[in-house]
Amino acid sequence: MSAPQSHWTNRSFPEAAKELLADSQIRRNVRHATDVIQAKRNRVVGELPDWEALREAGSAIRAHALEHLDEYLVEFERNCTRAGGTVHWARDAAEANRIILGLIQRHQAKEVIKIKTMTSEEIGLNRHLEANGVRPHETDLAELIVQLGHDKPSHFVVPALHKNRQQVREIFQREMHLPELGDKPEDLCAAARAYLREKYLRIKVAVSGANFLVAENGAVCIVESEGNGRMCLTLPDVLISLVGIEKVLPRFRDLEVVLQTLPRSATGERMNPYNSIWTGVHEGDGPKEFHVVLLDNGRSPILADGEARQTLKCIRCAACLNACPVYHQTGGHAYESAYPGPIGAILTPQLHSMEQGRTLPYASSLCGACYEVCPVKINIPEVLIHLRGKVVEQDQKTLGGKLGVWNVGMQAAAFVMSSAQRFTLAQHMGQLAQKIFVSKSGFIERLPFMLSGWTQTRDLKALPQQSFRDWWAERESNGGDATGAAKESRDAK
Amino acid sequence: MRISLFITCYNDTLFPETGKSVVRVLERLGHTVEFRKEQTCCGQMHWNTGYLHEAVPIIRHFVGVYRDAETVVAPSSSCVSMMRDHYLKAAEMAGDAKLAADVEALLPRVYEFTELLVKRLGVEDVGATFPHKVTLHTSCHSQRSLHLGDIPVRLLNKVRGLELLSIENPQECCGFGGTFSIKNADVSSAMLAEKVRTVLNTGAEVCTAVDNSCLMHIYGSLHRQRTLVRTAHIAEILASTGGQA
Numbered sequence: 237m238s239a240p241q242s243h244w245t246n247r248s249f250p251e252a253a254k255e256l257l258a259d260s261q262i263r264r265n266v267r268h269a270t271d272v273i274q275a276k277r278n279r280v281v282g283e284l285p286d287w288e289a290l291r292e293a294g295s296a297i298r299a300h301a302l303e304h305l306d307e308y309l310v311e312f313e314r315n316c317t318r319a320g321g322t323v324h325w326a327r328d329a330a331e332a333n334r335i336i337l338g339l340i341q342r343h344q345a346k347e348v349i350k351i352k353t354m355t356s357e358e359i360g361l362n363r364h365l366e367a368n369g370v371r372p373h374e375t376d377l378a379e380l381i382v383q384l385g386h387d388k389p390s391h392f393v394v395p396a397l398h399k400n401r402q403q404v405r406e407i408f409q410r411e412m413h414l415p416e417l418g419d420k421p422e423d424l425c426a427a428a429r430a431y432l433r434e435k436y437l438r439i440k441v442a443v444s445g446a447n448f449l450v451a452e453n454g455a456v457c458i459v460e461s462e463g464n465g466r467m468c469l470t471l472p473d474v475l476i477s478l479v480g481i482e483k484v485l486p487r488f489r490d491l492e493v494v495l496q497t498l499p500r501s502a503t504g505e506r507m508n509p510y511n512s513i514w515t516g517v518h519e520g521d522g523p524k525e526f527h528v529v530l531l532d533n534g535r536s537p538i539l540a541d542g543e544a545r546q547t548l549k550c551i552r553c554a555a556c557l558n559a560c561p562v563y564h565q566t567g568g569h570a571y572e573s574a575y576p577g578p579i580g581a582i583l584t585p586q587l588h589s590m591e592q593g594r595t596l597p598y599a600s601s602l603c604g605a606c607y608e609v610c611p612v613k614i615n616i617p618e619v620l621i622h623l624r625g626k627v628v629e630q631d632q633k634t635l636g637g638k639l640g641v642w643n644v645g646m647q648a649a650a651f652v653m654s655s656a657q658r659f660t661l662a663q664h665m666g667q668l669a670q671k672i673f674v675s676k677s678g679f680i681e682r683l684p685f686m687l688s689g690w691t692q693t694r695d696l697k698a699l700p701q702q703s704f705r706d707w708w709a710e711r712e713s714n715g716g717d718a719t720g721a722a723k724e725s726r727d728a729k
Numbered sequence: 730m731r732i733s734l735f736i737t738c739y740n741d742t743l744f745p746e747t748g749k750s751v752v753r754v755l756e757r758l759g760h761t762v763e764f765r766k767e768q769t770c771c772g773q774m775h776w777n778t779g780y781l782h783e784a785v786p787i788i789r790h791f792v793g794v795y796r797d798a799e800t801v802v803a804p805s806s807s808c809v810s811m812m813r814d815h816y817l818k819a820a821e822m823a824g825d826a827k828l829a830a831d832v833e834a835l836l837p838r839v840y841e842f843t844e845l846l847v848k849r850l851g852v853e854d855v856g857a858t859f860p861h862k863v864t865l866h867t868s869c870h871s872q873r874s875l876h877l878g879d880i881p882v883r884l885l886n887k888v889r890g891l892e893l894l895s896i897e898n899p900q901e902c903c904g905f906g907g908t909f910s911i912k913n914a915d916v917s918s919a920m921l922a923e924k925v926r927t928v929l930n931t932g933a934e935v936c937t938a939v940d941n942s943c944l945m946h947i948y949g950s951l952h953r954q955r956t957l958v959r960t961a962h963i964a965e966i967l968a969s970t971g972g973q974a
């Protein structure tokens with residue numbers, strides 16, 4: 237299901253995270269950028285008295301759309317076609333890549349301009365096009381930085397979030413042959429503008445994603461900050477929009493809710509500077525040919541899983557990334573996916589039928605910061621636990637998994653925890669057995685095997701010689717009624 | 730009121746002082762505390778690690794122990810949030826309608842310790858004295874699941890002699906997350922380093938919280954770094970009478 241050309245590897249989250257944690261530059265950049273966006277987001281969200289009602293409404297709209305996805309997609313297709321567009325259905329990444337390449341080749345195009353689309357990153361479109369002699373040019377400023385830097389996106393609203401201004405300048409100097417370029421935002425913008433303008437005017441085919449599809453009138457909606465998207469949507473002769481099947485909204489008026497919550501959550505703006513909504517083709521105005529490629533690529537099975545379906549409500553605002561304490565430490569590359577952060581931790585493994593990204597559901601302390609900010613109320617911690625359950629179930633089907641230390645330990649613990657006698661016995665055994673690990677300070681400073689991860693940076697409190705239940709039993713046998721016990725406890729202090 | 734103490738498995742084993750403090754505060758306020766010996770664990774570790782089916786017998790055991798209790802208190806927001814957020818789901822997953830009904834009947838009577846004091850018993854001043862500089866770590870579950878809001882602060886503000894110092898990013902996770910701290914030890918440690926830096930920046934002598942799990946994690950680093958800052962569960966502060974009983 238994954239694109240053969242993917243530049244994402246299948247290494248585990250802890251492994252990738254370890255490498256990124258060692259990169260202090262990336263960590264500084266990520267921390268700074270997420271702090272800035274979060275502060276803006278909190279400000280503009282805080283000024284809305286009905287924010288919680290908007291979240292509720294957004295959640296209900298998206299949930300309803302998913303419940304009736306089959307009907308709304310067909311309705312979208314009908315209305316888009318009636319307005320002069322062409323709708324294609326792609327089962328997986330390979331099929332979507334084939335369709336898009338075919339459309340480009342039909343127009344003998346050797347180059348295309350692109351608006352930021354993480355869905356194209358998901359299917360590895362750029363690599364597929366390059367391998368077939370078509371050069372894609374990213375026009376979103378952050379995507380351009382990533383592309384020219386031969387890098388990968390680390391965030392789906394701000395893909396170059398891990399780069400700072402000086403690093404951007406170096407990339408532009410090198411790739412645009414501008415050795416004198418300064419590092420002021422104006423300098424960098426001017427360079428990008430000159431570089432891109434020429435392409436807008438020359439290249440006749442554009443590829444985009446979409447934020448929303450509207451079933452009732454066949455409209456497609458893209459919101460952005462720079463206006464580069466608007467150029468891609470209006471200047472070329474041919475526009476191809478690649479869209480995940482989950483992105484449909486039933487009615488035009490549903491935009492009223494999500495166009496309030498999306499910009500506030502994503503970039504901390506009250507409204508996006510550019511809101512493009514179009515239907516089909518119009519004589520003398522915009523592209524002459526318009527295609528929508530509807531992509532499944534692992535979404536249908538998510539829809540079928542009642543517990544996990546809410547994953548597809550996502551409107552890709554990335555607020556959960558900016559709020560996530562794990563993402564703050566590692567940045568996006570540790571997730572090895574176009575979709576990093578908390579939403580990535582639940583979406584990526586599901587898109588790959590749990591065969592890739594199996595460590596991602598565990599890449600969270602379940603602190604709940606993601607759920608708290610999500611404008612469509614996706615209970616990410618709940619889905620993470622559901623997916624952990626699937627990982628465990630898969631593991632328990634193999635002999636190695638059954639005999640693995642986690643499974644054996646958890647089975648034993650479950651046996652102990654379902655009986656007070658066994659639990660008390662285990663406490664007493666622990667009090668004895670820990671002796672070899674406890675240092676002079678009364679703490680455990682080194683543990684073996686998988687537990688060594690804890691003691692790399694942390695000491696562990698040793699078990700006290702008397703558990704609470706033993707203290708209580710002693711108090712009762714001393715005839716400690718309530719008041720007596722209170723006195724005893726005071727004396728002990 | 731007759732209050733049944735669910736001490737929680739890790740407080741029972743690792744932090745008996747917290748349990749004694751809960752008993753002390755509640756008895757001082759004139760309530761009767763009972764301890765049901767059959768109690769073990771809430772099942773959170775299994776559930777959160779993905780051992781969903783294994784958690785069910787533990788949950789069933791908990792519900793069986795407390796089914797007829799008048800009021801249950803636990804000095805742990807994370808265990809109470811396990812119950813409120815997941816017990817019903819677990820019962821449904823197990824296809825056990827009886828368990829689901831028992832859960833629904835029992836949970837409204839289960840409280841986190843500070844929540845019991847302020848929301849159920851209507852007390853803010855528990856008569857404590859603790860003449861120290863203290864900072865409060867706002868644990869994730871207390872905030873985002875139980876929505877305790879300023880309840881712990883209101884209690885601490887009434888403690889004689891206590892100076893409460895504010896901390897930067899109080900809402901950010903300390904990186905414990907149960908088995909997360911082992912499965913993702915490096916990320917967890919990086920999160921902890923940040924939390925400990927903010928704790929040390931406050932200049933407090935004591936860092937408190939409504940959860941010993943976070944405090945055990947935070948103290949693990951404070952101790953490793955040989956700082957003199959210590960941690961204490963909020964029950965221990967509220968039980969304290971400054972040495973003069």
Ligand code: SF4
Pocket residue numbers: 501549550551552553554555556557579606609610611612613614
């Ligand atoms: S999960 Fe929610 S917060 Fe995260 S990107 Fe999607 S909509 Fe935004």
